[in-house]
Amino acid sequence: MPKQTFLNLNPAKQEKIAKILLDEFSANSLLDANVNRIVKAAGIARGSFYTYFEDLDDAYRYSLGQVMKSIHGSLAATNPYQATINFIETVQDNPYYNFLSNYYVVDEAILEAHHREQNGLDVAQAQADVPKWLAEVAVHHLIRQYFMAPAEKEQILQLLAALNEWQTNEA
Template sequence: MPSQTFLNLPTEKQQKITLALLHEFANYPLAQAQVSRIVKEAQIARGAFYKYFTDLNDAYLYLYKVAMQEIHTNLKHAPKDSNSPAALSKFYLSEIKNFLNESQTSSYADFIKMHLLENEISLRSLQAPEPETDAIKWSIAVLSHQTIRDCYRYPAQQEVILARVSPIIQAILQQA
């Protein structure tokens, strides 16, 4: 995550650097990203970049966190009072659709696509493992994320992909 030095920068300068990160990481896989392009666009010294971020991975994870916070703003938590697999399945499908809509219409759309299709797997070793959760919630989370990834990979088939997920979630929930 960014250093306190970065967090103490004026908002305009933070935004300029964040925009340069977005342009770099939306257009190049992390393995091909370059600090030189970021510092050129942000109009900062290379040394300043390393005062703000440990490395490219650190800068990437910062941008990912910013994007997820913005995109997840309108997402809801599962209703606690519903025991109906059909109602919960409908809720999860609605949230998958909401995430797709929010992410695909946001300024982060190309970044999220690059993340899902190119960078996500290589970053797993850098992120802390998920806290322990029950098998049902884990299964639904994995299925939901794969569905989102598939919708980004095959946008012309999004409706078909979404149509198949609801009955699968319902079947998982019926096993609970």
């Protein structure tokens, strides 16, 4: 997450940097993103970047958080399966499509590997609410599958519809 110096910037400068980060991570995977392009586009010194963020991964996590907050805020549905159906049906028109594609195809694996090295698997969280955990795993997998193979959209939507019906019948 950003450092306090970033949070203390005036809102216009924060927004400008956030947009530049989003543009960089939409055009490039985390493996190909470049601090030099970011600081040049933002008109800031390289050292300033590091007063705002620990490193490129930190800046990426900030952008990811902003994107996910926006997406999750717009997904109003009674259950995760219907929300995912709605998301997949409209994602091609989403302004974050390229960012999300990079995330699900490349960046997520990088972040997950780093997270597991630090934290391991959270078994207690999964055991606390197994149906919720299963739903999260299923919808996440199917969203990733969509970005990996968009031609499978109809099959993915059919599976989500079946999961939605199953959940409705279980309730």
